[in-house]
Amino acid sequence: MQVQAAGQQELTHKRVDDVKLYINGQFTDAAAGATFENMNPFTNEASNVVAEGRAEDINKAVAAAKKAFEEGPWGKMKVAERMKYINRIADLIEEHAEEISYLESLDTGLPISQTKKQAARAAENFRFYARMVQSLMHGESYPMDDEFINYTVYKPLGPIGLITPWNAPFMLETWKVAPALATGNTVILKPAELSPLTANKLAEVIDKAGLPEGVFNIVHGFGETAGATLVAHPDVKAISFTGETTTGSVIIKNSADTLKKTSMELGGKSPLIVFDDADLDRALDAAVWGIFSFNGERCTANSRVFLHKNIKEEFVEKLKKRVMNIKIGDPMDAQTQLGPLIEKEHFNKVKGYIELAKEEGCEVIQGVVPEEVKAGNFVPPTLLLNAKNEMKVCQEEIFGPVMAVIEFETEEEVVKAANDVRYGLAGYVWTNDIKRGHRVAQAVEAGMLWINAQNVRDLRIPFGGMKDSGIGREGGRYALFEFYTEPKVIHVAIGDHHIPQFGK
Numbered sequence: 001m002q003v004q005a006a007g008q009q010e011l012t013h014k015r016v017d018d019v020k021l022y023i024n025g026q027f028t029d030a031a032a033g034a035t036f037e038n039m040n041p042f043t044n045e046a047s048n049v050v051a052e053g054r055a056e057d058i059n060k061a062v063a064a065a066k067k068a069f070e071e072g073p074w075g076k077m078k079v080a081e082r083m084k085y086i087n088r089i090a091d092l093i094e095e096h097a098e099e100i101s102y103l104e105s106l107d108t109g110l111p112i113s114q115t116k117k118q119a120a121r122a123a124e125n126f127r128f129y130a131r132m133v134q135s136l137m138h139g140e141s142y143p144m145d146d147e148f149i150n151y152t153v154y155k156p157l158g159p160i161g162l163i164t165p166w167n168a169p170f171m172l173e174t175w176k177v178a179p180a181l182a183t184g185n186t187v188i189l190k191p192a193e194l195s196p197l198t199a200n201k202l203a204e205v206i207d208k209a210g211l212p213e214g215v216f217n218i219v220h221g222f223g224e225t226a227g228a229t230l231v232a233h234p235d236v237k238a239i240s241f242t243g244e245t246t247t248g249s250v251i252i253k254n255s256a257d258t259l260k261k262t263s264m265e266l267g268g269k270s271p272l273i274v275f276d277d278a279d280l281d282r283a284l285d286a287a288v289w290g291i292f293s294f295n296g297e298r299c300t301a302n303s304r305v306f307l308h309k310n311i312k313e314e315f316v317e318k319l320k321k322r323v324m325n326i327k328i329g330d331p332m333d334a335q336t337q338l339g340p341l342i343e344k345e346h347f348n349k350v351k352g353y354i355e356l357a358k359e360e361g362c363e364v365i366q367g368v369v370p371e372e373v374k375a376g377n378f379v380p381p382t383l384l385l386n387a388k389n390e391m392k393v394c395q396e397e398i399f400g401p402v403m404a405v406i407e408f409e410t411e412e413e414v415v416k417a418a419n420d421v422r423y424g425l426a427g428y429v430w431t432n433d434i435k436r437g438h439r440v441a442q443a444v445e446a447g448m449l450w451i452n453a454q455n456v457r458d459l460r461i462p463f464g465g466m467k468d469s470g471i472g473r474e475g476g477r478y479a480l481f482e483f484y485t486e487p488k489v490i491h492v493a494i495g496d497h498h499i500p501q502f503g504k
Contacts, residue, residue, distance in 0.1 A: 011102060011112070011332040013043050019050040019196050021057055021220060022203035024064035025213035030221075031056040038196055041109035041340040042331055042376040050196045053219035058188070058229040061217035065159035065186035066235050068214030075156055075184045079137070083130045086182050088209040090126035093119060093174070096205060103197040104170055105331040109340040109377065110294060112332055115170075122174040128459045129182040129480075136477055137183070139487075147497040154485035156184035157237040157261070161230040163223075163251070164199075165243045166192035166342050167297040167399075173199055176240050179479040181216065188236065189218045190227050192243075194342050196220050223247065234258045238483065241265070242299075245397075245423075245468045252471070263472035263483050265299070265464055267397040268425030271418040272302035273408075273440060276310040278430035279452070284315065286428065286454040287403070288322045292381045295339055296350075296401030299469075300426040300448070300455050304387075304394055306408050306417065316385060316405060323367050323381045330373060338367075340376035341400060347377035350400035357384045357393040362404070389417045397423065411440060419445045425465035426455065447473070 019038070020027040034052035039045070053061075069075050074082070093100065097119040104115040139152035162176045169192060180187050191199035199218055206216045219226050231239055231254045238261035241251050248264040255262050272290060274283045290302040307315050331339035341347045358364055367380035379400050387394055387404040394404045408414040418427060427446040431437045434451075441449040447465035450456070457463070462473035472483060481487070 013040055013106065013332065015046070016048050016103070016106070016197065018048050019200040019220060021051050021053050021061075022200075022207070022216070022218040023057065023061045024217065025207065027203070027207075030054065031060070036193065038107070038194075039343065040106060041342055042373070044344065044375055044377070047106060047197070050193070050220050053221035054225045055229040057219050057221070058190075058226055058233065061188045061219050062159055062230070062233050062235050064214035065188055065217055068212055069156075069158045069186045072212050072214060074186060074212055074215045077184070079133060082184065083134060083182070085209055085211055086126050086130040086178065089205060090123040090130075092205040092208055093123040093126070096201065097123070100170055100198055100201055102332075103201055104195075105339070107195045107197040108166060108169065108342055109331050110168070111336040111339050113334050113336070114294060118168055118171040121171045125171070125174040125178040125459070126182075129178045132179075132477065132480060133182045137480065137485075147493065147495040149492045149494055150489060151492070152487050152489050154183075154481060155488055157484065157486055158185060159236050160185045160187055160484070161233070161236045161239045162187060162189045163227055163230070163239065163241045163243065164189065164191050166195040167299075168294060169195040170198035170202065172242055173202060175474060176242075177202070177216070179484050180240075181211075183480055183484045185484055186215050187217065188230060189216070190230050191218065191220060193220065193222055228254065231255055231260075232258065236260065238262065240474075240483065248470065261483060263474065264470040265472075265474060266425075266468060266470040267399075267423055268299045268301070268465065268469050269304060269395065269397055269421045269423040270300055270302050270426040270428070270446065271304045271306055271444065272428040273306045273414050273418065273430065274308060274311065274315065275429075275431040275433070275436065276308040277432045278311075279432065280311060280315060280318075282452070283430040284318050284322065286430070288319070288326075289454055290428065291403045292323075292326055292338060292401050295341060296379075296381075297342065297399055301399075302426075302428055303398060303402065304389070304404050304406060304418075304421075306406050306414050309407050309409050312405075312407050316383075319383055319403075319405070320365055323365060323383055326367055326381045328367060328369055328373070328378060328380060338381060338401060340373075340378050342377070344377055346399070347379060350379050350398055350402065353393055353396070353398045353400075354379070354382055354384075354402065357387070357391070357404075360388075360391045360393060362387050362391070362393065389420055395421055411436065415440060415443045419443075422468040423465070424467035425469035426450075428453070428455075
């Protein structure tokens with residue numbers, strides 16, 4: 001199957017090279033020789049075969065990372081020298097951006113117009129943390145009269161386990177790998193088994209950048225085997241996980257025996273609130289983009305849209321038109337706005353929620369999937385009208401292109417409804433009353449709020465949620481100082497302070 005994208009070379013859904021593990025600077029088969037097929041969500045045919053790492057492979061990768069940290073040059077390397085490697089990785093990502101965006105679309109079904117931006121963001125992740133480490137990785141000094149100077153330094157932890165998701169995988173992998181490496185740690189990455197292609201490309205990029213052996217390792221495989229072993233391994237000092245809430249809870253429990261640091265970026269059921277004085281056209285743009293981009297498979301998606309009763313009818317009519325106009329099709333087509341979901345099982349789950357919405361009393365409005373692409377895992381953009389916040393479809397994370405529309409009348413009512421959910425990742429408020437915007441944003445229980453804006457990210461700010469949406473924060477100094485390094489305090493006596501003379 002082929003498509004000619006405007007201004008591009010012809011892109012095809014073809015088989016690609018098989019993927020191996022990357023351990024101690026070498027691409028290698030799994031110890032047990034196990035493999036699994038990697039399925040293309042557009043064709044539902046195999047794209048390639050992937051080495052399936054298990055406990056033995058994780059153990060080898062951790063041993064390599066530990067040796068690289070304790071005996072190799074990485075942890076002891078001067079910062080300026082280490083940053084040359086980090087910036088070199090960024091350069092290589094940019095050199096391979098076209099291939100990376102192609103592989104990401106092939107693997108995930110994300111439209112290539114969106115994956116192109118992810119490659120650029122991934123390169124910036126490395127450059128950003130290179131700048132951050134060079135400018136901010138300094139300690140504090142606390143003089144104490146004429147007797148002491150107490151100062152802090154921030155030290156890398158050692159081998160760190162990174163477990164990453166299948167939605168926008170390359171950007172999210174680099175979001176963790178970049179600060180981990182920049183601060184002097186070594187890494188074992190366990191990417192999602194559903195999206196191995198760009199993780200493998202990252203290994204190729206890092207190998208080409210010439211990082212010392214063992215500094216960066218990838219073990220492909222499944223959570224029950226590879227992931228569980230990584231989490232429980234006593235030589236792994238921290239686990240950073242992005243994914244589903246139930247899995248995050250299990251990881252925290254299994255990390256407890258070895259007292260690991262954990263950072264959890266989990267699920268969401270984020271509200272977008274539109275008051276009757278808002279700029280409705282801009283709010284409409286943000287609402288549609290926020291749930292139907294990335295195929296609806298994004299943790300910060302505004303899956304619950306609260307509309308003030310005075311503007312609900314007008315807004316819903318515009319929503320219906322927009323949903324019908326969203327271009328569904330081949331992710332390799334530069335004009336496609338919505339591609340197939342990641343796998344058949346997830347496709348069936350999302351379809352099941354839509355059927356449940358009908359049973360719960362919603363009116364379901366959907367776009368139309370073209371006949372020529374029905375081999376793929378396509379769920380059309382979907383509106384759930386007449387939704388009530390207590391419905392399961394408004395309480396549980398669907399993780400697909402499905403928007404529930406809920407009416408409200410008062411500020412107090414909508415804040416209560418927005419908070420009446422287990423999640424607390426993101427939220428969006430649309431109003432031209434800036435005082436109300438601040439009030440509502442501060443009252444909504446979420447780690448990140450946007451007022452009169454779509455989900456625009458700034459790498460300097462903390463990213464993360466509250467309640468069942470996670471523990472800890474990624475981004476900026478929060479990643480560097482709160483997770484990927486450990487503070488150490490040094491007390492220096494500069495005078496002859498009093499020391500009790502026991503037993504003299």
